[in-house]
Amino acid sequence: MRVITPLQALPLDQLRQRSSTKWRKFGDDVLPLFVAETDYPQAPAIREALSRAVASGDTGYTPPEPGVADAYAGFAERRFGWTVDPGRIRTTCDVMMAVVELLRRVTAPGDRVIINPPVYPPFFDVVPEAGAVVESVPLVDTGAGWELDLVGIEAALAAGARAVLLCNPHNPTGTVHSRETLATLADLAERYGATVISDEIHAPLTNLGATFTPFLDASPVAARVGYAVVSASKAFNLAGLKCALMVTADDATSALVRELPDEIEWRTGLFGAISAVAAFSPESDAWLDAQLAALDANRLLLRELLGEHVPGARYRVPDAGFLAWVDLTSLGWGDDPAEKIRREARVAVLQGPFFGVEGNGHVRINFGCSPDVLTEAVRRIGSLVG
Ligand SMILES: Cc1ncc(COP(=O)(O)O)c(C=O)c1O
Missing domain, CATH: 3.40.640.10 (Type I PLP-dependent aspartate aminotransferase-like (Major domain))
Known part of the structure; x- marks a missing residue:
């Protein structure tokens, strides 16, 4: 069986030199896990x-x-x-x-x-x-x-x-x-x-x-x-x-x-x-497989991290993509927990209500980033849990 080495995301100091929405919408004190951009180095062929x-x-x-x-x-x-x-x-x-x-x-x-x-x-x-x-x-x-x-x-x-x-x-x-x-x-x-x-x-x-x-x-x-x-x-x-x-x-x-x-x-x-x-x-197939391996690890890491730091969160590991749909209703942070999370934890996640009323109490977290960034983001969110 071919062993696939997971792709490594770029370090934050390099990512912050990017000029896309993900890196320019908020200040450097905010970890941006909102918009659907990923943090990996570009595929060599591209x-x-x-x-x-x-x-x-x-x-x-x-x-x-x-x-x-x-x-x-x-x-x-x-x-x-x-x-x-x-x-x-x-x-x-x-x-x-x-x-x-x-x-x-x-x-x-x-x-x-x-x-x-x-x-x-x-x-x-x-x-x-x-x-x-x-x-x-x-x-x-x-x-x-x-x-x-x-x-x-x-x-x-x-x-x-x-x-x-x-x-x-x-x-x-x-x-x-x-x-x-x-x-x-x-x-x-x-x-x-x-x-x-x-x-x-x-x-x-x-x-x-x-x-x-x-x-x-x-x-x-x-x-x-x-x-x-x-x-x-x-x-x-x-x-x-x-x-x-x-x-x-x-x-x-x-x-x-x-x-x-x-x-x-x-x-x-x-x-x-x-x-x-x-x-x-x-x-580009090998690059894509390496990215999929990185995302596979992150989607599981997120489950562990939420279990440890935000035990009230409800999250099902997705079968595709780099986006996690997380139900924070039980924390009592209102219909739009993303607001509190950005203001108080300095992590930008996407507002659940944007996805329809079914998204009240939810946030969408982009885990197309390094395990370190994901860990720090969830730790920061966890620090708000009373
Ligand atoms: C389901 C879905 N469709 C479309 C888009 C946007 O695609 P485009 O920028 O090509 O319009 C996104 C972006 O995240 C998406 O998640």
């Missing part, structure tokens, strides 16, 4: 590709076929066993813009779109941005994990909802939806003439012990009713570079994407495309 581009002044417009679709098709085959036709992929600048543009075309103004809170906060904003209306069908807490409420989703579709904006894997719970769940969702969508848009940005970060099912690969029906939006930006920390892919698996859905205005594709960042090609290439 570093080299971007360095070459900077050195040659390669800073113009993105060409029609920058190689991203082919690179992604290779990645999907290697990592998920999913065969994707590169001819059925188009790029744009980021995942949320892809979602808005797709929603605009599969809904009419005023249509209802189902989302499953607690969920990535911008889902609440992109639906109205596309002229539609949010219909919340919260995840079900099974006691052991979270699941889509397929009964609730069916009721909403039967009552006229036109689309489901799915988070697969789910942010903030790290839930990796099962093939059966996704296939049933697809059947429901087809029965009621609705569309599923599956945001799969966290998919490359599925823990090595779990199995990610791409929505379009869940069943032949899913391939007909769905659009997937993917990106290298979470797994490879490329959010500032702007490149996302709209993936389809059927003639009608491919035609809709092909007929999107060219302007949408022109918004793809050239550095985003260059880095996505490097990220999705086989050369």
Whole structure:
């Protein structure tokens, strides 16, 4: 068996030289575990590709076929066993813009779109941005994990909802939806003439012990009713570079994407495309595995740390991603414990209520950092426990 050495996060003094939101929003006395950026050194293939581009002044417009679709098709085959036709992929600048543009075309103004809170906060904003209306069908807490409420989703579709904006894997719970769940969702969508848009940005970060099912690969029906939006930006920390892919698996859905205005594709960042090609290439697989090993250790370390320092916290180890959904209700710190934690412990975590009312009393902790930073952050939070 191949031994994977976990990737080591950069030290804080180096990270504080970064100029991204994570490092500039708060002062140096605050440990930033809020926004979804990670603290690892960049994958070598990406570093080299971007360095070459900077050195040659390669800073113009993105060409029609920058190689991203082919690179992604290779990645999907290697990592998920999913065969994707590169001819059925188009790029744009980021995942949320892809979602808005797709929603605009599969809904009419005023249509209802189902989302499953607690969920990535911008889902609440992109639906109205596309002229539609949010219909919340919260995840079900099974006691052991979270699941889509397929009964609730069916009721909403039967009552006229036109689309489901799915988070697969789910942010903030790290839930990796099962093939059966996704296939049933697809059947429901087809029965009621609705569309599923599956945001799969966290998919490359599925823990090595779990199995990610791409929505379009869940069943032949899913391939007909769905659009997937993917990106290298979470797994490879490329959010500032702007490149996302709209993936389809059927003639009608491919035609809709092909007929999107060219302007949408022109918004793809050239550095985003260059880095996505490097990220999705086989050369970056070992780096990704090393990062997954580091995240696997951290998600378990967090459980230990919370048990020791914040025993009232409720946390389930996620199956994907670098985000932990932590229920602090029992501590009596109110609906929005993140405020108190930032003010009094100098740790920035993301506010649970941003994810919907289901997030009251919760925080989201980004553990894509060094074990030392994670330990210090939880120790600081623990110092507030009376
Ligand atoms: C589920 C989900 N979708 C989309 C995004 C943002 O993607 P982008 O910056 O490409 O719009 C994030 C960022 O954390 C996310 O968690």
